[in-house]
Structures are given as C-alpha cells and as structure tokens.
Amino acid sequence: MGNKLLLGDGCSLNRLFFADVCNVDHQNKAGYTPIMLAALAAVEAEKDMRVVEELFGCGDVNAKASQAGQTALMLAVSHGRIDMVKGLLACGADVNIQDDEGSTALMCASEHGHVEIVKLLLAQPGCNGHLEDNDGSTALSIALEAGHKDIAVLLYAHVNFAKAQSPGTPRLGRKTSPGPTHRGSFE
CATH class of the missing domain: 1.25.40.20 (Ankyrin repeat-containing domain)
Incomplete structure (x- = not known):
C-alpha cells in the first residue's frame, strides 16, 4: 500500500x-x-x-x-x-524557509522538474527566487544544472520581470508614438 x-x-x-x-x-x-x-x-x-x-x-x-x-x-x-x-x-x-543546506521548496521543485509546482510556488506572494543555498546556488541555477530549461525560463522571468512596476514606469515592449502635441522642432 x-x-x-x-x-x-x-x-x-x-x-x-x-x-x-x-x-x-x-x-x-x-x-x-x-x-x-x-x-x-x-x-x-x-x-x-x-x-x-x-x-x-x-x-x-x-x-x-x-x-x-x-x-x-x-x-x-x-x-x-x-x-x-x-x-x-x-x-x-x-515558501521561503530554508533547510539545513539552504534549500527552499522552490529549489526542490526546480531540481526535481515539477513544473506545475514551480508555477504554484512562484504565484505565492513574497516567493523569493533570489535565495541562495549553502553552495551559492539559486532555484534558477539548480534548474539549469538539472536540465529543466522550461523551469529555468519561468524562474528567469519571475526573478527579472515579476517586480511590481511603479505607476510612472513604462512597460517593456510598448512604444508611445508622438501625437500632435509631441511634434519635433523641425516641423
């Protein structure tokens, strides 16, 4: 059983x-x-x-x-x-508690290739993808070392792009085109 x-x-x-x-x-x-x-x-x-x-x-x-x-x-x-x-x-x-070796639940999921669990952990408020274990490894480096590229992409996006943007921060990938009030000085 x-x-x-x-x-x-x-x-x-x-x-x-x-x-x-x-x-x-x-x-x-x-x-x-x-x-x-x-x-x-x-x-x-x-x-x-x-x-x-x-x-x-x-x-x-x-x-x-x-x-x-x-x-x-x-x-x-x-x-x-x-x-x-x-x-x-x-x-x-x-999600951020570390064991005696410095590993977190996110690091465990990354090492074992549990994509859905990684997504679930990353969705938790305050999930810290920057934490390092006693060897200086992060969840991202652990995923890469284990050959879990799909998880590594999720972790990279979370660590680099999941930060809350302030109201005045422009979003990536959106360009504002000049309107009638933004005409160049040569017109």
Whole structure:
C-alpha cells in the first residue's frame, strides 16, 4: 500500500486533538511530524484530502525535521504531491524557509522538474527566487544544472520581470508614438 493515506468514514481528527490523544507537532525517532508524513501521502478521495487539510490546520506546517531541517512543504514538493502542496500553502506554509543546506521548496521543485509546482510556488506572494543555498546556488541555477530549461525560463522571468512596476514606469515592449502635441522642432 505504501504512501496511500487510508481514513475511515466519520474519522474526526478534532476529537483526537481536543482529547489530547495526538500531538501533531511531535517528532518521531526519524525527526518527522505527522504533518510531514501526511504531506508524503497520496489521497484518492476528496474527503480524505479534507481530513489531511484538517491535520495541517492543527499543527505547525512550518516545523523543520530534526534531520536535514526539511519542512512538510519541501517533502511534498520533492515527491511531486501537488495536492499536498496546495493544502500546505492554504494552511500558511512559508515558501521561503530554508533547510539545513539552504534549500527552499522552490529549489526542490526546480531540481526535481515539477513544473506545475514551480508555477504554484512562484504565484505565492513574497516567493523569493533570489535565495541562495549553502553552495551559492539559486532555484534558477539548480534548474539549469538539472536540465529543466522550461523551469529555468519561468524562474528567469519571475526573478527579472515579476517586480511590481511603479505607476510612472513604462512597460517593456510598448512604444508611445508622438501625437500632435509631441511634434519635433523641425516641423
């Protein structure tokens, strides 16, 4: 069965949490919390995803694993679990947290070639494509090194052109033609 998350009908996490039966922020011997482990699961039914999102909402989605310092978001991204990425982002996962090696979720997605996840992460307010890991690599350089040119183009555009333009800043590619009030001095 592997990474499939199986939940019974009527399973209510709230009952377990409020009864102090479960601590979703407790790390196991390997350093992972239930939220991190759930981020790796594949869910097949919408009701199961609702339970997972309930779990994400009950704990610290930005907690770092004691080994390597990865977050639930980084784990979901690395394994291509876009549904989990969406759920974690909806529950406040920070896209710019860096693990012990300085990697971010965006760097993980870039390395593994997850184009749709890269697009999703770049769409998050404040997503910083300029961050460097401990080796001085950025998401863009990681994507290029991994041969993911499509992702590299997205990252290049985000880093260089996604900045908000001030009202007086002309847009690239639009030339204004002189109107009747802009006639040259030789006319």
